[in-house]
Amino acid sequence: MGQFPFQRLQSQLSELIHSLPADSRLPSEPDLARQMGVSRATLREAMRSFEGQGMIRRRQGVGTFVVGKVPVLESGLEVLESIETLAHRIGLSVKTSALHVERIEADEALARVLSLPVNSILTRVSRVIFTDSRPVAYLVDTLPEEFLTPLELGSGFTGSVLDLMLRRGSPKLSTSRTEIRAITASSEVARALQVQRDDVLLQFIAYLYSDGGQIVDYSLSYFLPGYFRFHVVRRVG
Amino acid sequence: MGQFPFQRLQSQLSELIHSLPADSRLPSEPDLARQMGVSRATLREAMRSFEGQGMIRRRQGVGTFVVGKVPVLESGLEVLESIETLAHRIGLSVKTSALHVERIEADEALARVLSLPVNSILTRVSRVIFTDSRPVAYLVDTLPEEFLTPLELGSGFTGSVLDLMLRRGSPKLSTSRTEIRAITASSEVARALQVQRDDVLLQFIAYLYSDGGQIVDYSLSYFLPGYFRFHVVRRVG
DNA sequence: CAGTGGTCTAGACCACACG
DNA sequence: GTGTGGTCTAGACCACTGA
Numbered sequence: 001m002g003q004f005p006f007q008r009l010q011s012q013l014s015e016l017i018h019s020l021p022a023d024s025r026l027p028s029e030p031d032l033a034r035q036m037g038v039s040r041a042t043l044r045e046a047m048r049s050f051e052g053q054g055m056i057r058r059r060q061g062v063g064t065f066v067v068g069k070v071p072v073l074e075s076g077l078e079v080l081e082s083i084e085t086l087a088h089r090i091g092l093s094v095k096t097s098a099l100h101v102e103r104i105e106a107d108e109a110l111a112r113v114l115s116l117p118v119n120s121i122l123t124r125v126s127r128v129i130f131t132d133s134r135p136v137a138y139l140v141d142t143l144p145e146e147f148l149t150p151l152e153l154g155s156g157f158t159g160s161v162l163d164l165m166l167r168r169g170s171p172k173l174s175t176s177r178t179e180i181r182a183i184t185a186s187s188e189v190a191r192a193l194q195v196q197r198d199d200v201l202l203q204f205i206a207y208l209y210s211d212g213g214q215i216v217d218y219s220l221s222y223f224l225p226g227y228f229r230f231h232v233v234r235r236v237g
Numbered sequence: 238m239g240q241f242p243f244q245r246l247q248s249q250l251s252e253l254i255h256s257l258p259a260d261s262r263l264p265s266e267p268d269l270a271r272q273m274g275v276s277r278a279t280l281r282e283a284m285r286s287f288e289g290q291g292m293i294r295r296r297q298g299v300g301t302f303v304v305g306k307v308p309v310l311e312s313g314l315e316v317l318e319s320i321e322t323l324a325h326r327i328g329l330s331v332k333t334s335a336l337h338v339e340r341i342e343a344d345e346a347l348a349r350v351l352s353l354p355v356n357s358i359l360t361r362v363s364r365v366i367f368t369d370s371r372p373v374a375y376l377v378d379t380l381p382e383e384f385l386t387p388l389e390l391g392s393g394f395t396g397s398v399l400d401l402m403l404r405r406g407s408p409k410l411s412t413s414r415t416e417i418r419a420i421t422a423s424s425e426v427a428r429a430l431q432v433q434r435d436d437v438l439l440q441f442i443a444y445l446y447s448d449g450g451q452i453v454d455y456s457l458s459y460f461l462p463g464y465f466r467f468h469v470v471r472r473v474g
Numbered sequence: 475c476a477g478t479g480g481t482c483t484a485g486a487c488c489a490c491a492c493g
Numbered sequence: 494g495t496g497t498g499g500t501c502t503a504g505a506c507c508a509c510t511g512a
Contacts, residue, residue: 006481007424028497039483041278044499049435052421060498061490077314077417080471166474173473180314180467182419182439184289187244196499198285200437202419206471223419231416232469234317234443237403243500265478276502281480297479298510433480 022068054226074229082160098128121145127159136227143217171210178206259305291463319397335365358382364396373464380454415443
């Protein structure tokens with residue numbers, strides 16, 4: 001056995017993956033491990049990075065597949081827009097699924113971020129965005145009941161709280177302060193996005209303000225790298 | 238044995254870590270695995286996420302330590318500034334180490350991003366930023382020799398190409414287009430930042446333009462989450 | 475040198491998808 | 494049921510640190 005099984009493995013796997021057509025299936029893990037002359041644990045560890053780069057996709061009970069070119073949702077961060085609007089502008093088709101609307105009470109942490117008393121009534125909207133028959137973003141909006149009640153969400157509601165407010169025209173919105181983080185997927189988010197626990201994600205934590213300076217919406221967004229490309233133009237000095 | 242060793246493990250470990258004072262050492266991995274009633278592999282997998290969150294730090298040959306509160310470098314993305322300038326503005330002390338300056342030739346990929354002929358002479362400046370006696374950022378600048386030669390870098394050069402150009406006053410700089418990604422650490426970057434391979438990092442890919450529209454500098458930046466907090470103010474519609 | 479974290483192995487059992 | 498990926502185990506050896 002070589003002294004650096006891991007690096008050798010990665011290049012071997014890279015060649016194998018690139019040599020196969022899109023959507024084709026790789027050998028099963030036990031078979032592939034035997035072929036490569038390593039244990040299954042080592043094989044899986046090496047595969048992790050390829051999955052993180054979006055080159056392969058593993059589906060439990062089915063197999064491991066080569067991923068072809070994927071549509072990319074590219075956007076500047078200067079202007080706030082919904083994923084739906086972004087996709088439409090680019091000419092890409094996205095679908096909302098797993099749309100859930102809940103009525104919840106503010107715990108201490110939520111009360112603090114929304115500047116409200118504890119136990120205030122809130123509306124929570126969570127949803128998963130699909131494109132290319134794959135979940136690529138998981139979005140959770142939390143906002144005071146005064147701005148949105150579950151009852152207001154009739155048919156035709158796509159899940160975008162931002163678009164709904166813009167369509168409604170009230171409250172008047174001004175800006176969103178968005179923090180950008182790199183994180184690993186929790187069990188909950190991993191399930192929603194059909195990735196492994198501990199896979200890398202881009203996270204936005206956003207506070208949306210009305211033109212009166214009030215916090216209208218607190219949102220958490222999780223994006224699959226590879227399907228999104230965010231950029232910002234920074235001025236010097 | 239319980240049916241979900243992993244989740245139980247995580248909460249047990251979380252309690253243990255929080256119950257210990259900063260900088261204290263955890264039991265060795267074999268000991269801890271025995272105490273928790275799991276195999277060492279499972280223990281290490283659970284520890285990964287804590288390390289990713291910056292709660293613990295593992296050092297080969299030494300041990301695993303609880304990390305206390307760490308200084309955070311917070312910054313908006315609207316304005317481009319060097320890490321040194323940012324740290325100074327916040328009142329934090331950072332040190333540059335592993336400063337390397339090379340003279341290289343543009344390969345095909347570099348030539349394309351810098352809009353130059355292949356084999357053009359380039360200057361590459363790479364460095365690691367320390368704070369709190371820990372590497373927290375790894376920065377690589379690549380730029381045409383006409384803008385910076387290795388010879389220009391006398392003593393007092395901190396490593397910031399941006400600051401040097403601003404001090405020098407030429408070329409005149411306008412904006413930087415910065416792409417923001419969540420990635421896992423390659424072996425090279427992992428070594429520089431003293432983290433595990435596959436640990437999550439925030440990456441900036443930046444193109445710095447002169448006011449003539451020419452690309453002056455192409456930079457890759459890798460940030461340890463937990464030590465940096467980047468945000469952007471987005472306007473609506 | 476002894477002790478630590480980093481890597482790897484061979485095998486087992488589980489949860490899941492699909493015929 | 495059969496075969497897949499997901500998880501876990503017990504043990505081994507390596508690379509590194511610091512006394």
